[in-house]
Amino acid sequence: MFAKHLPPSAGLPRVLVLAPAAAGELAGLIQMVVATPGADDWPAGPFDAIAGPGAPEQLAALGRRLRPGGRLILTHPAAPEALLAALTAAELIHCLVEP
Secondary structure, three states, rough: HHHHHOOOOOOOOOOEEOOOHHHHHHOOOOEEOOOOOOOOOOOOOEEEEEEEEHHHHHHHHOOOOEEEEEEEEEEOOOOOHHHHHHHOOOOOOOOOOOO
């Protein structure tokens, strides 16, 4: 699920991975930086992408760790309308929300 949304890159993209499931899917495809589970003090960026579970209240902090043009590839069990509103409030652009 995460791999199809990675940004194009000449080399391996540097990705902050937020969960073991995402790490397993992306192994070998990226330069992986694994976040500590349950922590909100993520490693410093910039990252080409951030992948894994992320709550709407975390979007602004995660977005600040992206390089310009980077991608947040997140999962969260909220209603699509709530997620889109949170993405817009975090001033992220080109948002795609899939159920």
